[in-house]
Amino acid sequence: MITKENVEVFKTIETPFYFYDVELLKQTLDIYKFQIDKYGYNAHYAMKANANDRILEIIKSYGLGADCVSGNEVKLAVKSGFAPEKIVYAGVGKSDKEIKAALNAGIFSFNCESIPEIKVINDFAGQLGKKAKISLRINPDIDAHTHKYISTGRKEDKFGISPWMFNDVADILIECHNLEFLGLHFHVGSQITDLSVFELTCRRVEELQKWFIERGMNVRNINLGGGLGVDYNEPNEHPIAQFEEYFSVINKNLIVRPGQKIHFEPGRAIVAQCGHLISRVLYVKVGQKKKFAILDAGMNDLIRPALYQAHHDIENLTSDGRKMRYDVVGPVCESSDRWGNNIMLNKAERGDIVALHTAGAYGQVMAMKYNQRDLAKAYYSDQM
Numbered sequence: 001m002i003t004k005e006n007v008e009v010f011k012t013i014e015t016p017f018y019f020y021d022v023e024l025l026k027q028t029l030d031i032y033k034f035q036i037d038k039y040g041y042n043a044h045y046a047m048k049a050n051a052n053d054r055i056l057e058i059i060k061s062y063g064l065g066a067d068c069v070s071g072n073e074v075k076l077a078v079k080s081g082f083a084p085e086k087i088v089y090a091g092v093g094k095s096d097k098e099i100k101a102a103l104n105a106g107i108f109s110f111n112c113e114s115i116p117e118i119k120v121i122n123d124f125a126g127q128l129g130k131k132a133k134i135s136l137r138i139n140p141d142i143d144a145h146t147h148k149y150i151s152t153g154r155k156e157d158k159f160g161i162s163p164w165m166f167n168d169v170a171d172i173l174i175e176c177h178n179l180e181f182l183g184l185h186f187h188v189g190s191q192i193t194d195l196s197v198f199e200l201t202c203r204r205v206e207e208l209q210k211w212f213i214e215r216g217m218n219v220r221n222i223n224l225g226g227g228l229g230v231d232y233n234e235p236n237e238h239p240i241a242q243f244e245e246y247f248s249v250i251n252k253n254l255i256v257r258p259g260q261k262i263h264f265e266p267g268r269a270i271v272a273q274c275g276h277l278i279s280r281v282l283y284v285k286v287g288q289k290k291k292f293a294i295l296d297a298g299m300n301d302l303i304r305p306a307l308y309q310a311h312h313d314i315e316n317l318t319s320d321g322r323k324m325r326y327d328v329v330g331p332v333c334e335s336s337d338r339w340g341n342n343i344m345l346n347k348a349e350r351g352d353i354v355a356l357h358t359a360g361a362y363g364q365v366m367a368m369k370y371n372q373r374d375l376a377k378a379y380y381s382d383q384m
């Protein structure tokens with residue numbers, strides 16, 4: 001929640017900047033932790049959603065592991081104090097350097113996405129005199145009903161190993177003596193709000209794990225990835241994701257074998273709502289048919305609308321004037337630098353402070369300096 005006191009401070013700070021509601025992050029983690037402990041599940045935070053050091057520090061303090069998608073993320077996870085034995089590492093294009101560094105770090109699991117990758121990890125593990133623990137990232141051919149750029153589990157997506165490759169994978173694992181097979185990994189997409197997608201995933205997991213079990217392979221771990229969505233339209237009404245419903249769907253639909261461990265990799269659902277991008281109205285430009293509210297925050301600060309046609313709720317924090325329609329745009333020289341068309345905002349004037357809500361996930365971490373703009377700083381509710 002952004003308080004009146006927060007807004008008074010915002011007025012004195014150079015915009016744009018990220019504002020993190022630390023209390024909300026902690027409340028979210030309290031609820032998340034309660035749910036996973038209830039079922040005995042394990043969680044690895046997907047660092048790519050937000051790798052801000054204070055955010056990582058808070059998440060780590062809840063005992064979560066880390067889910068990484070690059071060698072530098074593995075390095076940062078270790079440096080930030082995440083236990084290596086709780087680090088998982090996925091990615092279709094792991095480089096030689098990244099694989100060796102992760103082997104040396106002693107991570108819990110390489111989530112492997114292709115047969116050639118499995119062979120390369122086996123070779124490097126042999127050279128370093130180590131045993132690499134691997135899981136197979138499976139492409140279950142499920143449509144996550146989300147934007148095509150954040151859908152990862154359909155057969156045309158680049159991620160994971162498809163069922164038609166299973167015979168070859170099983171043969172290769174027999175030959176790879178420097179690998180230890182841990183189990184199966186699934187991550188079908190992001191911003192999934194239709195919980196029936198997870199129901200379907202659980203059913204596919206059962207069909208697919210049977211294949212491996214029938215061939216005598218010990219599937220000790222099932223990792224269901226991340227993907228739970230948040231409410232971008234009404235963030236103030238729904239600041240915490242539907243964790244209870246989500247885990248109840250998983251618990252009802254996933255068949256767990258004795259001794260099997262179940263893992264998750266939440267990203268967005270943990271951090272999205274605690275972050276806000278705070279901006280000033282630079283100009284209100286009145287056209288013949290519409291009004292433009294031109295903000296000082298642009299796509300370089302938060303790229304989701306330009307990249308995924310995503311919507312962020314926008315609120316004018318310093319006006320209680322009559323609601324009017326604006327096309328809300330950023331200052332960057334790209335037509336896709338646009339926060340939304342026909343957005344209802346309290347009457348806007350130059351100098352008004354505006355919040356772009358639900359900006360904690362895939363926001364600051366994707367920021368760049370395009371147009372030679374400054375990178376937005378971060379401020380925290382408990383340090384204001």
Ligand SMILES: *Cc1c(COP(=O)(O)O)cnc(C)c1O
Pocket residue numbers: 046048049067069090187189190191225226227228265266267268269
């Ligand atoms: C991005 C990603 C996640 C996190 O997804 P969210 O939708 O942010 O929860 C989890 N696992 C893998 C492998 C990912 O690539």
